[in-house]
Amino acid sequence: MNKLRIIRIIIKASMGLLILGMVFVTIFFASMKEGVFIEIEQPHWVIRSDSLQEVLRSQLPVPDKPMLLSVETLEMMLPVHLNLRLIVIAMMFMVSGYMLWILWLIATIIHDVMKGTPFNLSSSKRVKLIGTLVVLAPLGEWTLNVFFSFWIDNRFHFEGMILETDANLGWPVFILGLLIVVLGVAFEQGQKIQEENELTI
Numbered sequence: 001m002n003k004l005r006i007i008r009i010i011i012k013a014s015m016g017l018l019i020l021g022m023v024f025v026t027i028f029f030a031s032m033k034e035g036v037f038i039e040i041e042q043p044h045w046v047i048r049s050d051s052l053q054e055v056l057r058s059q060l061p062v063p064d065k066p067m068l069l070s071v072e073t074l075e076m077m078l079p080v081h082l083n084l085r086l087i088v089i090a091m092m093f094m095v096s097g098y099m100l101w102i103l104w105l106i107a108t109i110i111h112d113v114m115k116g117t118p119f120n121l122s123s124s125k126r127v128k129l130i131g132t133l134v135v136l137a138p139l140g141e142w143t144l145n146v147f148f149s150f151w152i153d154n155r156f157h158f159e160g161m162i163l164e165t166d167a168n169l170g171w172p173v174f175i176l177g178l179l180i181v182v183l184g185v186a187f188e189q190g191q192k193i194q195e196e197n198e199l200t201i
Contacts, residue, residue: 004114011107015100022096029085037077042165043149045074049160074161078152087151091144098133098140105130124188131180138169 032038047053056071063069078084105126112123145165153163 004110008107008110008114011103011110015103015107018096018100018103022093025092026089029080029089032080032085034079034081036080038080039075039077040152041075042145043152043163044165045076045158045161046164047072047074047161052160073164076152087148091148094140094144098137102130102133105133121188121191124184124191126184127187128181128184131177131182131184134177134180135174137177138167138171138174141167141169 047056053071057069060069060071109123109126112120145167149163149165
């Protein structure tokens with residue numbers, strides 16, 4: 001039980017830090033001066049034109065040993081304005097809210113375990129919901145990246161360059177979510193069998 005209390009404290013602390021982070025980011029972006037440039041990590045520009053890559057590479061210092069420097073990707077900085085503030089804050093709230101939802105579900109499962117009722121239908125459904133949310137997380141990340149890329153691409157266009165994003169979430173997260181869903185289904189089936197056995201006694 002002590003371990004469960006520690007885990008519960010960690011989860012609640014994580015939820016608190018997430019909420020504080022949401023408040024901090026909101027205040028930070030709301031108070032930034034108009035026109036100040038901020039670095040955008042995702043998406044980034046990819047140079048498809050070989051001639052443009054050669055021009056950029058020719059401006060770099062010549063290494064003293066054989067080496068080929070890559071100039072295929074470029075990061076960007078955008079000026080702060082109302083639309084960018086709203087998009088960044090909205091995306092931050094979506095991601096943080098998603099994570100808070102998952103953490104809250106885990107916390108309620110731990111609460112049931114501490115009460116002595118770990119295997120009940122409600123907990124099984126929560127486990128399945130957690131798995132579903134984890135499965136959908138890569139899709140959510142992709143959707144946000146596509147939306148942000150579309151917004152930037154409509155405002156800036158460079159010949160020989162395209163926007164691309166690197167996904168942080170991928171197949172490992174998707175497979176982990178599936179495993180959690182299967183675990184939830186197994187718990188649910190076990191609970192139903194237990195209830196049927198209790199009725200037949």
